[in-house]
Amino acid sequence: MSLLTITHLKVHFPTQDGMVKAIDTIDLEIANSERLGLIGETGCGKTVLGMSIIRLLQPSTKIEGEIWYKGKDLLKLSEGEMRKIRGKEIAMILQNPTTSLNPVLKVGDQIAEAIQLHQGLDKRAAREKAVEMLESVKIPSPDKRANEYPHEFSGGMKERAMIAMGLACNPSLIIADEPTKGLDVTIKMQIVKLLKEVSRRKSMLFITHDLGVATQICDNIAVMYAGELVEYAKTEDVFKNPLHPYTQGFLNSLPNMGLKPIRGMSPSLIDLPSGCRFHPRCDHASAKCTIEHPPMVEIEKGHSVRCFLYT
Amino acid sequence: MIEDTIAFLKGYKNSVIGLVGLGILIFFVVVAIFAPYIAPYDPHEMYKPVRHPNSDHLLGTNHIGQDILSELIYGTRVSLFIAFISSIIASYIGTSLGLIAGYFEKFGFFFMRIVDGFLAIPRLPLIIVIAAFMRPSIWNLIFIFVFFGWPFTARIIRSEVLSLRNRPYVDAVRMLGAGNFYILCRHILPNVIPLVVVQLIMEASHVVLAEASLSFLGLGDPTTKSWGMILHYAFEYPTIFISDLWKWWMLPAGLCITFTILSLTFIGYALEDLVNPRLRREIL
Numbered sequence: 309m310s311l312l313t314i315t316h317l318k319v320h321f322p323t324q325d326g327m328v329k330a331i332d333t334i335d336l337e338i339a340n341s342e343r344l345g346l347i348g349e350t351g352c353g354k355t356v357l358g359m360s361i362i363r364l365l366q367p368s369t370k371i372e373g374e375i376w377y378k379g380k381d382l383l384k385l386s387e388g389e390m391r392k393i394r395g396k397e398i399a400m401i402l403q404n405p406t407t408s409l410n411p412v413l414k415v416g417d418q419i420a421e422a423i424q425l426h427q428g429l430d431k432r433a434a435r436e437k438a439v440e441m442l443e444s445v446k447i448p449s450p451d452k453r454a455n456e457y458p459h460e461f462s463g464g465m466k467e468r469a470m471i472a473m474g475l476a477c478n479p480s481l482i483i484a485d486e487p488t489k490g491l492d493v494t495i496k497m498q499i500v501k502l503l504k505e506v507s508r509r510k511s512m513l514f515i516t517h518d519l520g521v522a523t524q525i526c527d528n529i530a531v532m533y534a535g536e537l538v539e540y541a542k543t544e545d546v547f548k549n550p551l552h553p554y555t556q557g558f559l560n561s562l563p564n565m566g567l568k569p570i571r572g573m574s575p576s577l578i579d580l581p582s583g584c585r586f587h588p589r590c591d592h593a594s595a596k597c598t599i600e601h602p603p604m605v606e607i608e609k610g611h612s613v614r615c616f617l618y619t
Numbered sequence: 620m621i622e623d624t625i626a627f628l629k630g631y632k633n634s635v636i637g638l639v640g641l642g643i644l645i646f647f648v649v650v651a652i653f654a655p656y657i658a659p660y661d662p663h664e665m666y667k668p669v670r671h672p673n674s675d676h677l678l679g680t681n682h683i684g685q686d687i688l689s690e691l692i693y694g695t696r697v698s699l700f701i702a703f704i705s706s707i708i709a710s711y712i713g714t715s716l717g718l719i720a721g722y723f724e725k726f727g728f729f730f731m732r733i734v735d736g737f738l739a740i741p742r743l744p745l746i747i748v749i750a751a752f753m754r755p756s757i758w759n760l761i762f763i764f765v766f767f768g769w770p771f772t773a774r775i776i777r778s779e780v781l782s783l784r785n786r787p788y789v790d791a792v793r794m795l796g797a798g799n800f801y802i803l804c805r806h807i808l809p810n811v812i813p814l815v816v817v818q819l820i821m822e823a824s825h826v827v828l829a830e831a832s833l834s835f836l837g838l839g840d841p842t843t844k845s846w847g848m849i850l851h852y853a854f855e856y857p858t859i860f861i862s863d864l865w866k867w868w869m870l871p872a873g874l875c876i877t878f879t880i881l882s883l884t885f886i887g888y889a890l891e892d893l894v895n896p897r898l899r900r901e902i903l
Contacts, residue, residue: 395795395796407787418792476795
């Protein structure tokens with residue numbers, strides 16, 4: 309059964325230079341206790357997708373489509389109803405923990421406030437829970453650490469604290485937005501291990517451009533390109549049998565696969581290429597690709613791709 | 620918070636200017652609080668008028684025979700009371716409105732045009748006009764200073780909030796389901812408090828000067844003893860400048876005003892250096 313169903317989602321930002329089509333039609337499902345990786349280049353709309361699920365985009369943004377969560381269309385809820393969902397039902401763990409913690413408040417208090425906002429616990433109980441959360445994300449001597457300010461934490465510990473904040477109210481869905489960005493390799497692996505542990509029996513949307521990390525955590529992987537999904541498959545299928553030329557290029561650009569870059573640049577989201585959005589960079593592009601937009605086709609069970617090579 | 624305060628005090632201790640300022644201010648505050656015990660006479664009691672300084676009256680007496688030293692000591696009370704009450708109220712109003720104006724963009728835009736209007740008016744002349752129309756009393760003075768004091772704070776706080784509200788940690792708490800009011804009070808307010816304190820000190824020094832000016836011009840409350848009123852009566856005395864009278868009648872009051880403002884300015888500078896890391900440097 310799916311926990312979150314996104315249908316025909318379009319997110320457009322009006323700017324002076326024209327409409328930025330950050331997300332142009334995405335259909336996606338996240339099942340109960342599924343961990344889905346969302347992979348794509350910088351600027352392809354990954355974060356926007358996360359933000360539109362918890363509805364924290366600027367008011368001027370034009371959003372179309374439906375996002376169903378536990379029988380409710382999130383896009384139709386009022387701001388007050390939405391506030392009850394944020395943090396409690398759907399929690400987002402932000403990238404860049406250094407700037408995502410308030411420098412003038414103690415880390416323990418910042419975790420406690422997440423609890424107080426939703427569970428109506430008194431201050432002391434919330435604090436105890438916060439220390440418990442710090443312990444669960446494996447911060448040593450959590451009781452002491454809860455009384456410290458963010459600048460006294462290392463980068464990895466701040467990320468742990470952010471995870472603790474996100475998990476404090478036991479949400480059903482976690483949206484992790486590049487939680488491993490900017491961490492060095494050893495710490496990155498610890499955070500990945502931690503995320504894997506805490507997301508057990510929970511659903512998670514794991515947004516990243518780091519395929520290595522995604523394979524360790526995720527059950528399925530969705531590849532995003534220029535505001536739409538181009539391939540969706542089980543994690544191992546993405547590696548063994550990548551179908552879309554973009555996914556292949558993405559894999560080939562990994563350091564242990566030869567470090568071959570995909571030629572060209574990702575397209576401007578204001579002026580998308582006609583036909584298949586990947587055709588200007590694709591080695592297999594035919595005349596048809598430049599005119600017609602390929603549909604998402606399920607090639608085998610649980611493996612769909614948006615490319616004319618397979619139809 | 621305690622560690623922060625200690626670090627703050629340590630930083631403050633290194634600032635010579637700040638310590639001098641604080642020393643002078645504490646002196647005046649002590650004088651104001653213990654005025655009845657320090658002053659040798661009741662400032663309203665009348666003795667022989669226009670006496671030169673002598674062992675009975677250290678600074679002589681004024682034109683109606685009141686002891687000038689006692690007047691000065693009681694005047695400290697009035698001047699500091701007006702300064703702190705009106706700057707505290709003005710900062711409170713300015714901070715609240717600045718927070719709201721900075722956080723809610725549309726409201727803020729219109730609101731700031733009102734503030735611009737207030738700031739465009741030259742403050743002292745208008746205060747004089749309004750004070751002339753209102754019955755002179757301490758509370759009317761405080762009202763006037765608050766009325767003209769809050770826009771400065773509001774403007775500074777708003778510009779800080781504009782940058783604070785887009786910080787990622789504000790997004791982060793919003794993602795946890797926090798509402799606007801909660802974010803303003805819990806996350807933005809603590810970040811602007813240091814600014815508010817600096818602004819409050821600066822405002823207090825403005826008010827000391829403005830109060831003295833108004834009283835000097837005869838727009839203060841004639842029944843209260845303030846430094847400005849002492850200057851006012853002294854200035855009206857016919858032979859004040861051709862005799863030696865000004866040396867003990869006017870000069871001490873003028874020095875009191877100067878030193879109060881100086882101490883507040885010094886404290887303001889020292890705090891500003893501590894609060895704003897970009898200005899942080901070796902102080903004197």
